[in-house]
Amino acid sequence: MSYQLLVVEDEEQLRKMICEHFASEGYITIEASDGEEALLLWEKYRPDLVILDIMIPAKSGIEVLKEIRMIDSTPVIMLTARVEEIDKLLGLEMGADDYITKPFSPRELSARVKAVIRRTNSSPIEKHILALGSLKVDIHRMEAYSNGHLISLTGTEFRILLIFMENPGQVFSRLQILERIYGDIYEGYERTIDTHINNLRRKMEAASIDDTLIKTVYGVGYKLVQEGK
Numbered sequence: 731m732s733y734q735l736l737v738v739e740d741e742e743q744l745r746k747m748i749c750e751h752f753a754s755e756g757y758i759t760i761e762a763s764d765g766e767e768a769l770l771l772w773e774k775y776r777p778d779l780v781i782l783d784i785m786i787p788a789k790s791g792i793e794v795l796k797e798i799r800m801i802d803s804t805p806v807i808m809l810t811a812r813v814e815e816i817d818k819l820l821g822l823e824m825g826a827d828d829y830i831t832k833p834f835s836p837r838e839l840s841a842r843v844k845a846v847i848r849r850t851n852s853s854p855i856e857k858h859i860l861a862l863g864s865l866k867v868d869i870h871r872m873e874a875y876s877n878g879h880l881i882s883l884t885g886t887e888f889r890i891l892l893i894f895m896e897n898p899g900q901v902f903s904r905l906q907i908l909e910r911i912y913g914d915i916y917e918g919y920e921r922t923i924d925t926h927i928n929n930l931r932r933k934m935e936a937a938s939i940d941d942t943l944i945k946t947v948y949g950v951g952y953k954l955v956q957e958g959k
Contacts, residue, residue, distance in 0.1 A: 732859040732866065733847060734758040736777040738768040738794065739809065740786045748781065751836035752843075753878030758859075758866060765789025769797055775871070776804070779843060782826075783809040792824065799825040805850045807842055809834075860895040863941035863956045865934070867895045876937035886911065887930045890923070894944065894954030903951040927952055 735752055739745040740763050749759040760775055762768040766788040772780065780798070784791035795806055806825070811832040827846045830839060858870045866875045872888050874881045883891065889911050893902060902910075904923040931944055941957050 732756060732758060732861065733778040734760065734775060735843070736760045736762065736768065736772055736775065736780045736782075738762045738765070738780065738786060738791065739783045740764060741783075747836065748839065749878060751840065755840060756861075757878060758868070758875055759878040763787075765791070765794045768794050772798060772804070776802070779805045779807065779847060781807050781809060781839070781843070784812070785810070795824050795826055803850075805846045807839075807846060860892075862895060862898055862954065863939070865895075865939050865942045867892060876934070876939050879937065881933055881937045883930070883933060886926055887933070890926055891930060891954075894952075898954050898956070901947045901950050901953045906951065 735757050737745055737748050737752075737759055739748065742763070745761055745763065749761055752759050760771050760777060762771050764787040768780075768782070768786070769789070772794075782791045782794060786794075789797075791808060791810075795808070798804055798806065803825075805827045807828045807830060808826045809830055809832060827850060828842050830842055858868055860867045860869065864877050867873070867888075868875070869892065872885070874883055874888065874891055890907060893907060893910050904921070907923050927944060934942070934944070943955055943957060944952055945955055946952055
């Protein structure tokens with residue numbers, strides 16, 4: 731299942747380790763290093779679950795949790811290096827769904843995340859996610875990801891990619907792509923599609939997507955394929 735996680739941790743090495751582990755398990759991850767950034771990203775993306783360190787700059791994890799709970803019931807797992815019972819009671823009373831103390835293994839954290847998601851019946855976003863190889867597309871947010879990391883696309887590039895993702899392996903002519911994007915056939919402008927395709931390929935390559943490719947079908951158009959399939 732494709733769930734979106736917001737990982738809030740100021741220790742960069744630990745944060746990267748957590749994100750890489752969950753990305754390898756098929757999750758989409760968003761990173762924040764302080765409380766203010768965490769709230770901005772939470773408001774923008776409304777993730778399925780937040781992994782939230784207590785001791786972070788700008789706003790503490792407790793403050794972030796309090797502000798989230800004033801608006802929504804997004805599941806939150808708190809991280810802490812402090813084992814004092816007062817911290818746990820304070821966090822849980824304010825609505826934290828679980829606690830895990832440092833140090834912990836990625837496997838242990840993953841088990842906690844899965845348990846909280848099951849317990850809270852958080853709705854998966856997979857209905858809105860299309861995936862092929864390491865490439866994922868979030869239809870509602872109009873965003874594409876490679877191994878959990880956002881790929882910066884223009885609106886037209888995203889719409890072209892979405893056409894391919896919804897129909898993997900199907901060949902589309904330039905005119906068909908134009909018609910699907912704009913609703914009418916812009917005859918004479920079909921070569922502009924080549925520019926968009928080239929830009930899309932370049933960004934996919936820069937995002938280290940090497941298992942899913944836009945291939946040219948000479949004399950016809952383009953198609954999206956997963957290598958080895």
